[in-house]
Amino acid sequence: MITLAALALVACGGSGGGSTATTAAGVTTTPSTVADTTTPATEPASTSSAAATSAPTTIPAEPVMPLTGLPITDPAAAQRVALVVKIDNHPDARPQSGLNQADIVFEENVEQLTRFAAVFQTNAPDPVGPIRSGRTQDVELLGSLNKPIFAWSGGNPGVTKAINSSDFVVANVQTNARQESQSYRSRDRAAPHNLYAQGSGLFTMAPEGATPPPLQFSYRKEGQASAGDSSGGVDLKMDGVNVSWKFDAGSGKYRRFQSGKAHNDAALGQVDASNVVVLVVDYVPSPVDTKSPEAQTTGTGEAYVFSDGKVVHGTWTRNDRLNPFTLTADDGTTMLLTPGRTWVELARADSTTPLGG
Numbered sequence: 001m002i003t004l005a006a007l008a009l010v011a012c013g014g015s016g017g018g019s020t021a022t023t024a025a026g027v028t029t030t031p032s033t034v035a036d037t038t039t040p041a042t043e044p045a046s047t048s049s050a051a052a053t054s055a056p057t058t059i060p061a062e063p064v065m066p067l068t069g070l071p072i073t074d075p076a077a078a079q080r081v082a083l084v085v086k087i088d089n090h091p092d093a094r095p096q097s098g099l100n101q102a103d104i105v106f107e108e109n110v111e112q113l114t115r116f117a118a119v120f121q122t123n124a125p126d127p128v129g130p131i132r133s134g135r136t137q138d139v140e141l142l143g144s145l146n147k148p149i150f151a152w153s154g155g156n157p158g159v160t161k162a163i164n165s166s167d168f169v170v171a172n173v174q175t176n177a178r179q180e181s182q183s184y185r186s187r188d189r190a191a192p193h194n195l196y197a198q199g200s201g202l203f204t205m206a207p208e209g210a211t212p213p214p215l216q217f218s219y220r221k222e223g224q225a226s227a228g229d230s231s232g233g234v235d236l237k238m239d240g241v242n243v244s245w246k247f248d249a250g251s252g253k254y255r256r257f258q259s260g261k262a263h264n265d266a267a268l269g270q271v272d273a274s275n276v277v278v279l280v281v282d283y284v285p286s287p288v289d290t291k292s293p294e295a296q297t298t299g300t301g302e303a304y305v306f307s308d309g310k311v312v313h314g315t316w317t318r319n320d321r322l323n324p325f326t327l328t329a330d331d332g333t334t335m336l337l338t339p340g341r342t343w344v345e346l347a348r349a350d351s352t353t354p355l356g357g
Helices: 004-012 136-141 157-164 199-203
Strands: 083-088 104-109 114-120 149-152 169-172 233-238 241-248 253-258 275-280 283-286 289-295 299-307 310-318 326-329 342-347 352-355
Touching (some): 104 289, 299 326
Antiparallel strands (some): 083 114, 233 352, 283 289
């Protein structure tokens, strides 16, 4: 049986920029230096700042899910490893399955399109897909998830070598994970946009002794007022697709549109999220495939947090791929999210237009 103490460690575990201690349960925690909710337990910081070496820690008032900040209602799910599934965003792949069950979704620019790295822990999506290939940028981007299961459909030799050499639990749904994932080709669309798997099966690939991911973001406490300027959402020019997130005050969620049309999950309606985080990153040619852009997700850059109908502008910093992003507002405070599901947009410079309130 999972004890309350173990659950609390899940809530505050992580690999921050300061010193760490590993508990008997295998969850890494960072010593607390503040008593409020200004900074999560797992925040790293920029290599160019002295403050980066000792990020403050928050111990939540109650155990929370590390990828959503929501209270734990399913102890078994809270102890699961993170599962990342690479999901296609080609027009022939829509509507996708599983996007509205993901705790966090990263949207990456690829070759004149975008692709999603959907991260699951709370839910086991059955089915999930269409599943497509990985990219070298995934190795750097997803390292903070604590050796996640990485479900993909393969890649070119250079990408395959990079991912197979990473600390991920590699789950190629066409080869080594075919049986566990129960992968199949759907008949309602053409290949290669029709490869699906069962998330519940993919979760069984977690190795013995694997531990949950650390807290990825800082969240507002219940009843705590949100910061920022009123905003109805954001327009983004991603590669090959114009994305809009529009705030729906009735539900408190941001609803996603692509090229002016609602973007739907195949089973759960329009794609939505409690938070949209925009990280402005540099893209360079992948070292193994110069046609493929590679997001640079360590270092520092401009950031926007859209949450609760407001926008906060600031900076992201990350000194190591094993650390989560630190999000700092222009006034020096920590950028706080609403507990719930989050989409992270890896946007190019000058591609983000916040909407008025």
